[in-house]
Amino acid sequence: MTTPAKLYGKDLSEYDEVDVDELLAKLSPEEIKILAKEVDPDDSFLPPSQRCNYDCEKEATGPLNRKQLIDHINKQAIETPDQPELKPYVPGTVRGKKWIPPPPPLKEQEASEQITIDLGDEYEQALSDATQEEIIDLAAILGFHSMMNQDQYHASLLNKGQPIGLGWDGITKASKQKIYPQDPPNTTDPDETIKQVQQDDPKLVDLNWNNIKNISDEKFDSLFEGLANNSHLETLSLTNVGLTDRSALKLADALEKNNSLRVVNVETNFISPTGIVRLIKSLLKTKCVEEFRASNQRSQVLGNKIEMEITSLIEKNPTILRLGLHLEYNDARHRIATHLQRNIDTIRKDLALRLQFRFFNHRKTPLIN
Template sequence: MTSKKLYGKDLKEFDDVDVDDLLTQLSAEELEILSKEVDPDDRFMPPDQRTNYHCEREPTGPVDRKQLIEHINKIALETPDQPENVPFVAGVVRGKKWIPPEAPVIATREDEGVSFNLEDEYEQALGTATEEELVDLAAILGFHSMMNQDQYHASLLNKGKVGLGWDGVTKASQPKALPFEPPNTTDPEQSILKVYDDDSKTIELCFNNINLTDDQFDRLFKALEINTRLEVLSLSNTGLTDRTAEKLAIALEKNATLRVINIETNQVSANGIVRLVKSLLVQKNIEEFRASNQLTAHVLGNKAEMDITQCIEQNTTLMRVGLFFEFNDARSRVANHLQKNIDRTLDSVSNLLSKKLYKKLVDFDDHFDDISQDWLNVTLKSMID
């Protein structure tokens, strides 16, 4: 990925700089210089602000509004009207009357002017057509309501006549029975003990669709505070509330290894979601956070969305967020910041791989030089002997 440069300087380091913060630090003179350098061709700006010239002279004296109005009226009365070249006469039109121009004549080709009358041939063709041909014609013309589903698909695949004609009844097909999803067999008590014991094999835990009690939530989040192995925790449809979400936020502030957290389809309010998003700023190790479809917070509201947006913009590691934003401002700002985090992560990974590859090439080159020197010594010794 090629980075943009200005006057030979790389502009990538200024991607995270807030423009509003920079503008607040400028003085009045610097803002005036900046406004002169910006393109003023903006139709949404007032006309007096589109030019660089501004009258900055001090007033020569006090303004008397009454005297100014009297002077304007006096000048208006004393100034004679401009003489008319053609005097006004009632009922006489002065000047030229506007006549619309004639429309240009488009030259037509010879074959375009020929008309055909095929009514008799149409009737003869439709009268002698078979039912298969009529079905195909109805499918081509888009008359889907005139045929059943089997006839329509048969006409598209050119399978010939299907069914009993126009009044044929389509045979009902038995729907394919799909197996239900198996229930979640995760043992909550055993999983909580593994988290508390910091089991090295317990990297991912899924409690989805398991109704956990408040006591189980408390013990799980207490164990999560001291755990250093768990990376993925899914708590979808587990009955999580604001009270237990507060303890989860405390655990997220202390845990430094968790990367993915999923609390979708629970009973967390908008304030609870804001609290959880703020807790991600302490360790900054969460890469994916999902909290949509809450029973008590279908719509977060403008204040909650703005708070969540500000917290996400301060997070440099979060790359995926599962939340529904109603307002376009929050939606676009979050999407842009997440894309920046993804690009930054990809750049760091590519730089790390480049350094490792360069180191391996250097080591291989040194090893090849040693082998070449040994081979040269052996060759010279054999020639001398």
């Protein structure tokens, strides 16, 4: 049992009905000043000038001049003489008590003494007679990866002999960096391929305009106008070509009329989230595109509303198998992944049924005598 808190012999509940304003009206100005000094200075309801117990009785000399105040403080600091030292400074002598670090605890001393381990004559002899290859293998087993370079580590994993000069002497040697040649520029002629698309050339199955700079809007318009009536093109790659929403809408109109495209790639361009939704919506018209990629656009974040709209459109598409798009929310990623896997399983089942149908049709039934 805990006793209730009391103040001057009375319970705190009895002070709830006391009129504070009436009590303050009975106090004199001197008593109010004394009471103000006893107030909690951390009270945020008080102005900053009343949170300090110091009370200056001097009258204000005028408005605050910050620059003049700082100059006065600097002048006082310069003109004030330094306090003389009791003991003069002498180079090389220690004044006062010198700090000596305390000795380490007894447990740490015992642990440092136990680090030296005697392996015995057999192990010492085995380690002294071991070759560099065997020591490197042992280091890899014990996990001393940082003591070896890449060649030594992978050689120990693959149980290969070390090359000359790559033993313990080559611990600090780094393997040479492999220099790969840069990708050659895209030599595809946009004007020639536009003519092939418009003429429905059966030889043009894969159109790759990746990384071609300074493609005009007129060329995009001509390409997409010919794409609407093309029946042989299967792969369209337009990565890093400066594609904007204006051209993306023309591409969406062409995708609604094309029945041959299987792969569409418009990554690394300047398409807005609404433009991406328009492209994905166009895939529902013919339902022939199996792979669509549109990541790394100017707007990296699509937003919850756009992602949910894309998810609902993908769930209505029974033919798409791969989607290259960065999604931020787990719900959208999970639902799209589940639907894509369902489409893949459906295609596998259809393929298995077709194979069974062909097998039974071509099987020779034995003749019954």
